[in-house]
Amino acid sequence: MVDFNHVTMVYPGGNKAIDDLNLKINNGEFVFVVGASGSGKSTLLKLILKELSPSEGRVTVMGNDLSTVKSKGLPLIRRQMGVVFQDFRLLKDRTIYENVAFAMQVVETPKRDIKIRVNELLSMVGLANKEKAYPDELSGGEQQRVALARALANRPKLLLADEPTGNLDVDNANEIMKLLERANARGTTVVVVTHNMDVVNSMRKRVITLSHGILVKDQPEGYISNEF
Amino acid sequence: MSFKALGYSIKQGFINIKRNKMFSLASVGTMVACLFMLGVFLGILINFMHILKNAESTVTISVFFNKELTPEQIADIGKNIKERPEVDSVEYRTAEEAWKMFSEEYYAGDSDLLASFGDDNPLGDSDSYLVTLKNMKDQEELTKYLNNITGVRSVNSPQSTMESINKLNGIISITSIALIVILFLVSIFLISNTVVVAISVRREEIAIMRYIGASDGFISGPFIVEGVIIGTIGAIIPVGLLYGLYFALLKFVEEDLSGMASWLQLMSPNQIFIYLAPICVVLGIGIGLIGSIHTVRKHLKV
Ligand SMILES: Nc1ncnc2c1ncn2[C@@H]1O[C@H](COP(=O)(O)OP(=O)(O)OP(=O)(O)O)[C@@H](O)[C@H]1O
Ligand SMILES: [Mg+2]
Numbered sequence: 001m002v003d004f005n006h007v008t009m010v011y012p013g014g015n016k017a018i019d020d021l022n023l024k025i026n027n028g029e030f031v032f033v034v035g036a037s038g039s040g041k042s043t044l045l046k047l048i049l050k051e052l053s054p055s056e057g058r059v060t061v062m063g064n065d066l067s068t069v070k071s072k073g074l075p076l077i078r079r080q081m082g083v084v085f086q087d088f089r090l091l092k093d094r095t096i097y098e099n100v101a102f103a104m105q106v107v108e109t110p111k112r113d114i115k116i117r118v119n120e121l122l123s124m125v126g127l128a129n130k131e132k133a134y135p136d137e138l139s140g141g142e143q144q145r146v147a148l149a150r151a152l153a154n155r156p157k158l159l160l161a162d163e164p165t166g167n168l169d170v171d172n173a174n175e176i177m178k179l180l181e182r183a184n185a186r187g188t189t190v191v192v193v194t195h196n197m198d199v200v201n202s203m204r205k206r207v208i209t210l211s212h213g214i215l216v217k218d219q220p221e222g223y224i225s226n227e228f
Numbered sequence: 229m230s231f232k233a234l235g236y237s238i239k240q241g242f243i244n245i246k247r248n249k250m251f252s253l254a255s256v257g258t259m260v261a262c263l264f265m266l267g268v269f270l271g272i273l274i275n276f277m278h279i280l281k282n283a284e285s286t287v288t289i290s291v292f293f294n295k296e297l298t299p300e301q302i303a304d305i306g307k308n309i310k311e312r313p314e315v316d317s318v319e320y321r322t323a324e325e326a327w328k329m330f331s332e333e334y335y336a337g338d339s340d341l342l343a344s345f346g347d348d349n350p351l352g353d354s355d356s357y358l359v360t361l362k363n364m365k366d367q368e369e370l371t372k373y374l375n376n377i378t379g380v381r382s383v384n385s386p387q388s389t390m391e392s393i394n395k396l397n398g399i400i401s402i403t404s405i406a407l408i409v410i411l412f413l414v415s416i417f418l419i420s421n422t423v424v425v426a427i428s429v430r431r432e433e434i435a436i437m438r439y440i441g442a443s444d445g446f447i448s449g450p451f452i453v454e455g456v457i458i459g460t461i462g463a464i465i466p467v468g469l470l471y472g473l474y475f476a477l478l479k480f481v482e483e484d485l486s487g488m489a490s491w492l493q494l495m496s497p498n499q500i501f502i503y504l505a506p507i508c509v510v511l512g513i514g515i516g517l518i519g520s521i522h523t524v525r526k527h528l529k530v
Binding site: 049071072074075076077078079080081083089091102103105106107108110150154 | 232233236433435436437438439440441442443444446
């Protein structure tokens, strides 16, 4: 699904955010990425999204060597990925329904299919009754669930989540993780960046630890003892 | 781009304009001014050419002879003139005929002015040839030639009038073109600015669209549509204005300037607008496209 081959990412200005990384994430896996602030976790996700191109090495996603993907082909790859950001990134001038529908609109899904799918997603994240509300009228946990519904709208093969529980209390965090697990159970490969020790430890999934851009630990059914 | 995406772009393009009224209005306003001036200029030019063409067929050069010339000599001169390639026809005219025709043509309906000449025939008591040209541009050359014929006393051609009209025409053209070019550039600049504002308002949305996998065409469509809408509105308004004004002008010429109407033959609105309307609309849409595509390329990096 995702393959990093001797990938180094140096930002303009000289910051080395990823340092000679080798990493393989298989189809159907659920992976946590942990590490201290500034260790390169978000950069790793951005490389998978091809928002950034590596200074050295090769990133392969779903069989595509990203260095050879042209700007025309990139949208087609991204359509198979879903992204959840820590800060939700919902459109404030659109309702919850419209926010989720938007993801399907931009890939030109027929209106009728959009309606069915959005209703299904909103029920799944427990927000069917809030479809007419605007993001500002929702709690942080609810907004995060909307963001997740949007990320799942196009049935992505790969789901990337950058601190999806960062702003949430324990209950909300567990709620989100359950939804991610369910998506994973249906075949979506999930990569979650998190600081949340409890979440990681309760799930017993593969854990990848970064430190200064270097992969320092890769544990199946990992357990972490220090809060980052 | 699919039909569905086009529908989306058009809807979002209108939303862009609604959200961004001030800039959109400024852009439309400039385009209206620009195309209105272009329309006035083209209207004048087309009519001017029309009038010149009419005049060409009627403009004649009068050739007067020295009194002592014999009828044979006069006939010879007539024959020589007739043989010139640029000459269409040569007509012999007695002094009385010439004066009658002249006074009818130029002082029609103005009997006071005519009366002031009394019985004085200002053309003198000489007969003349009336030379008609095939093409008015040969007028200067022919006049020179006629002046050099021995026995010719004077050549009377409307050259100086034509020259000053031509000169005026040139000045009007250059000024108008300069002004129009400037306004075009300002229009493009304003549309570009309008689109920049629309893009910055939608920055977040565009970023999300990119993550979701929207195509470049889908992302940039609304902004290009926005430019085209502004361009189209900016073209339709001046065409409408010009059409109304032209009707008013025609009415004015017909009713209040009927004395001049013999030479002031304006074209019918349809004759003019069959050219003017498409030119304005194509230019409007073109400006909209140039302004928006250029900006979208630069700011969305598509
Ligand atoms: N746009 C950028 N330009 C230059 N340097 C950057 C940029 N983005 C990140 N960095 C640097 O790269 C390093 C890794 O950043 P990154 O955002 O990947 O960290 P992170 O692990 O996600 O941190 P956090 O947990 O705080 O989100 C940091 O040292 C950061 O300062
Ligand atoms: Mg980060």
